[in-house]
Amino acid sequence: MHRLIKRGLMFGNLIEVASPVLVERYNRALKHLTGKTTGLSDFHIDVSGYSPEIGDELGDHLYLNHNGVNRQFILLTTEQKTAPLLNAKFSTSRDILRGFITENERQLFALTARDAVAGELVNSVFSVTDPVRLFDIRKVVIEADTTEGTLRDADRLGQMVDRFKGEEDAWFDDVLIADMITVAKRTGDVTRNPVQLKHMEFQQDNFWTAHFGGLYMFRGVDHPALIARGDKNSLGELPITYTFDFGDRNKIAKFLDYNDLVEPIVKARGIDAAAILRQKMDFIVVDAAQESGLDLSGATRRDIRALARGNADRLPEEYHGLRKLLDWAENGAPWPKIKSDHPAYFYTLRAADTPLRDLVNMLLAELAPKDVRQLFICHKEAFYAAYAGWSETKKSYVADFLDREYQVDKAGARAALFGHDAPMDAPAAVRVVEPDLVQRVGPWGAVRR
Incomplete structure (x- = not known):
């Protein structure tokens, strides 16, 4: 792979981490997420904070992606949004991370000025040892905080401020006031400078996954199907009407056409x-x-x-x-x-x-x-x-x-x-599919029982 690396065609656009301060922040986040640390003084990271050098050091290139699901991430800078995602197990992961950074860029810029932000792309499964578990993945929610719990403390401080303003005798509650002062030393004034990340959920109806030799899940289309790179029969019974593999060229062609x-x-x-x-x-x-x-x-x-x-x-x-x-x-x-x-x-x-x-x-x-x-x-x-x-x-x-x-x-x-230009006017002739026939046998032929 040296030709690709030399030309920037592999491991290109990674973010360099070389300062002792950033390395120390990365180690705090890595310890927080995995219980591990790195002894490297400089390395490169992708959009999720994964480093191929640290992967080599630990002998585990899934150290931020256990079981290939619920990818964890470490953000040291908002510039990571320009980096690629290495060792991707789901096609949607990079867009989710980039969208999260872009939507929260101002807040993340302020947070990463003092600490690393660590988090996880959370879905409803923790393992996909069986292909049927992929169908339990419906949405991904992002959970994130600094290693020092800044967001957690800010939320707690916000609740105490509301209580202080809303309760009649709060002015005389010395414990509440002392707690507010203690937490505010860590978070700053959340009433003037609120620190809060947007709650973001991402639907997962259509995606590619590297699991089971490579699968394409199309659930959010008129005629859903799962397309496998390998033998579809090895996947077992799945909760979807149509399952194809690359040997089903005619059926894949019809699937793409009908949708x-x-x-x-x-x-x-x-x-x-x-x-x-x-x-x-x-x-x-x-x-x-x-x-x-x-x-x-x-x-x-x-x-x-x-x-x-x-x-x-x-x-x-x-x-x-x-x-x-x-x-x-x-x-x-x-x-x-x-x-x-x-x-x-x-x-x-x-x-x-x-x-x-x-x-x-x-x-x-x-x-x-x-x-x-x-x-x-x-x-x-x-x-x-x-x-x-x-x-x-x-x-x-x-x-x-x-x-x-x-x-x-x-x-x-x-x-x-x-690239696509502006859409053309409606074509003069449109192919019409007889709806009754599609309902009876489906667009790819009758399902074998």
């Missing part, structure tokens, strides 16, 4: 579809070259396309399907019939403009894994796992490409690939 979650790249507005298709084709050529043992060191786009022309008969069906689609887009050739069982099918799609677009692009990245750029952008865990198994030639080419083409303008690359 209006995808759109063809060539019909999307505001993007250069031809350029995107050409790049996908180049990645497929690179993958085929790896399997043939060809050296791609220093290869340019012209070299890759020359290689494709010279070896067209040996390229996989994904390449030829995209080539026909490109020919339609650029030259007016006949529309290619690329059905869902065609290897190129999921390469031709991107997520529609819905609240689930990031999750859908994540799924599409795994269904079209030879598009290494989309895999890296949309599903880093899957990218790193795939990268570890590539040849040195492909590792070098992909690392160089991402450094050259993506790192220089991340926002621009994402907008060019996945």
Whole structure:
């Protein structure tokens, strides 16, 4: 992984912790949450406060994420909102943490000026040893406080102030007044400078989880389903009508279509579809070259396309399907019939403009894994796992490409690939599904009993 680390493609944008004061605060929070401390004098942390160096030191890279659920966090600075989330077990965790920091930035800035803030993403389960437990996860609530209990004390002081103002004889209650003075020394004047974090809850109807080989949960759609990367039969009986795995290409395609979650790249507005298709084709050529043992060191786009022309008969069906689609887009050739069982099918799609677009692009990245750029952008865990198994030639080419083409303008690359313009007027023709048929057999066919 050294190529990725060197180019900032792995462990990039982490927050450095090097001052003795911050290290001491981190250790207090770490002790508070886990009972452990670090002996390191400098390290780097992600948005949750997890440090890969401390993970190595402790021999436990889940030291803030026991059992892979209810992720704990340590905030030393609000700048952590710009950092990635490493070792993610749920796709929603980073957005939750970033949203929490953003919504409470002023309060957290004041709190972290004196102490670390430690907390936890709390849901209704503490272990997911059985897939059925995932269905008990409905919402995540954030619990947080400083290691010195500033928020707890502020709440207590607020209650005492209300009592002091509201009770007729409170002026003569020496114990109450003494307690107020003692707590106020730790919290400051909460009447003028209230210290309180917003209560935040996050619904968990749709998410990806790394558990059980990788699962995509879609409950908040018209036609719910669970999609497994591995064998669906190994999951047992689940409280959802439809369960698919990556072998069910036709059913996954229908699921995405019936829920209006995808759109063809060539019909999307505001993007250069031809350029995107050409790049996908180049990645497929690179993958085929790896399997043939060809050296791609220093290869340019012209070299890759020359290689494709010279070896067209040996390229996989994904390449030829995209080539026909490109020919339609650029030259007016006949529309290619690329059905869902065609290897190129999921390469031709991107997520529609819905609240689930990031999750859908994540799924599409795994269904079209030879598009290494989309895999890296949309599903880093899957990218790193795939990268570890590539040849040195492909590792070098992909690392160089991402450094050259993506790192220089991340926002621009994402907008060019996945951005959406203002919605078009309603299309002239809309496909209508017979409701009675859907109610009888469901959109993916009858359920086998």
